[in-house]
Amino acid sequence: MPFALYLLGLAVFAQGTSEFMLAGLGPDIARDLGVSLPAAGALTSAYALGMVLGAPLTALLSMRWPRRFALLLFLAVFLLVHVVGAVTDSFTVLLVSRVVGALANAGFLAVALVTAVAMVPPDAKGRATSALLAGVTLACVVGVPAGAWIGQLWDWRAAFWSVALLAVPALVAIPFSVPADAPGHGRVGVRQELRALRSARLLLTLLLGALVNGATFCTFTYLAPLSTRIGGVTQAWVPAVLALFGLGSFVGVTVSGRIADMRPVSVLAGGGVALCGGWALFAVVAGNTAAFLVLVFVQGVLSFGVGSALISQALYAGEDAPTLAGACATAAFNVGAAVGPWAGGVTIGAGWGLRSPVAVSALLVMIALVSAGAGHRVWPVRQGSGSTLVEAK
Known part of the structure; x- marks a missing residue:
């Protein structure tokens, strides 16, 4: 893999740390700014909403810019x-800063995805995607627990300062490492890309990705209070729990990147069933500390393994829309x-307890499995080794 791809992964690491770190900082932000825990959780939703709106808009905006x-x-x-988020005392300003930061993150990731796949052979999209997303999983392994630890040592604002500092090396190095026009760079018209987005295969893949990632974040956002109030983990060990999930996610992305191009059906079908069952089991046995910790790791592996494979399949499905397919993913x-x-x-x-988000996660993955089964006739899965399309059975 080209060195520039790992440099992009470094920037994604900083952005992933920002996106995920509220799982360990939510309770502190809620206390400091005088809001409820669900309101603090809405900061994650606000960031995600900014990513949703920003990805296609910033991708369209940047299509004519040098990458x-x-x-x-x-x-x-x-x-x-x-920097703004680190100094504000207003929850509203913090909320707005999360949305704007997400818009910038979305634009960066959309451009980075198309740049990454342009630097590798056409049948290696899964490997390129996994290399880039390794920055996200390393954020879970290192960045998010470090953010939680920094928040405990100082406060949540110090964690925001740390993210700003993490972005500096990539900001300095990108001009010298990433060419303005990556190898294989070719412009596709906006109208052509928009037409390609009508593919039923692509639309179904995007739906499955939304459901699987919804399940991941439904539990991960509340993993800190779930750990201490249900899982029997002390507050001091919450960063370790977050790191355990992140380690699982890194393993999942790494393994998926190696096999998803060649055996996507095994990753998506087998992994999806295991993921659904894992969330259901998690909701039942979360009160057992040993089982809790094992499932934190296992669900990290499955969530990001299946999710990474879905992103690469979206890129295969959207080959005629190289910029907007990544943005829509x-x-x-x-x-x-x-x-x-x-x-x-x-x-x-609603008073259903801290186990309820885990049950919702299981339900979301079940809906994804049913949707994939119902739409299998329009969802041929792309094998990266050639142009053959294989029906997902």
């Missing part, structure tokens, strides 16, 4: 809004990231 310029602009905005996954925490917050607010 290096677009990457630099979006990353600079991302850095600045984290980003948007779809963040529809899930917005709806998931909201749904979990609704069930908690």
Whole structure:
């Protein structure tokens, strides 16, 4: 894989840390700014909403820009809004800063995805995607627990400062490492890309991605209070629990990236069934600390393994829309990231307890499996080794 691809992964690491770190900082933000825990959870939904709206809009905006310029602009905005978030005493300002930061994140990721796949052979989209998304999973392994630890050591604002500092090396290095026009770069007209987005195969893949990611974020957003109030984990060990989930997600993306191009059906069908069953089991045995910790790791593996495979399949399905397919995949996954925490917050607010978001996660994956089964005739799965399309049975 080209070095520039790993540099993009470094920037994605900073952005992933920002997106996920509220799972460990939510209770502190709620206390400091005088809002409820579900309201603090809405910061994650707000970020996801910004990603949803920003991905297609910023992708369209940047289609005529040199990719290096677009990457630099979006990353600079991302850095600045984290400085604003770190100094504000207003929940409203913090909420707005999360949306703006998400818009910049969405633009960066949309451009980074199309840049990444342009730097590798046509049958290696899964590997390129996994290399880029490794930054997200490393954020779960290192960035998010570190953010929670920094929040405990100082406060949640220090975590925001840390994210801003994380973006600096990539901001400095991108001009020297990422060419303005990546190898294989070719412009496709906006109308042609929009026409390609009508593909039933692509639309179904995006729906499945939204449902699977919604399930992931529905539980992950409330993992800190779930750990301490149900799982029997002390507050001091919450960063370790978040790291355990992140380690699982890194394993999932790594393994999926190696096999999803060649055996997508095994990853998606087998992984999807296991993911659904894992969430259901998690909801039942969450009070057992040992089982809780095992399932935190296992669900991290399955959630990001299946999710990464779905992103690569969206890129295969949208080959005639190289920019907007990646943007729509980003948007779809963040529809899930917005709806998931909201749904979990609704069930908690209704008095159904902290296990209820886990049950909702199982339900969302079950809906994804049913949708895939119902739409299998329009959802041929692309094998990366050639042009053959194989029906997903």
